[in-house]
Amino acid sequence: MAEPQPPRLARIAAYVLFFLLGVVVSACGSFVQALWPPVGVLLALAATAATFYAGLRVTGTRLGAAAPAAGWFLAMVLLMVPRPEGDNVLWSNATSLAWLFVGSILGVICATLPTRSSWFPGVPNPPR
Structure with missing residues (x-):
């Protein structure tokens, strides 16, 4: 039933x-x-959502959505670390926390979305 x-x-x-696109989207989005x-x-x-969903649909696997998510998380971790000068990219305010969570x-x-495409989630495609 998969694509x-x-x-x-x-x-x-x-x-x-x-x-790499996940890293770029995370840095730019921050x-x-x-x-x-x-x-x-x-x-x-x-x-961010468009990047994750595009990875799922282009590759046809769940790993396709997990790859940009892994890049996104890696960039987020690097951007949360304060610099020696005291500068931060992400602060502990409402928008930064919303962006993270x-x-x-x-x-x-x-x-975790299904890898098959249909008009409505959970409804299988018609047979070909």
């Missing part, structure tokens, strides 16, 4: 690219959420 998967080498390349406080976090979360939830949701 046909791309060739193995193409999937491995896609996993690496989506991992600055966008702080730049435009009410709207920036929503924009950053939309980009809701982004984490989006990663888990996308990594």
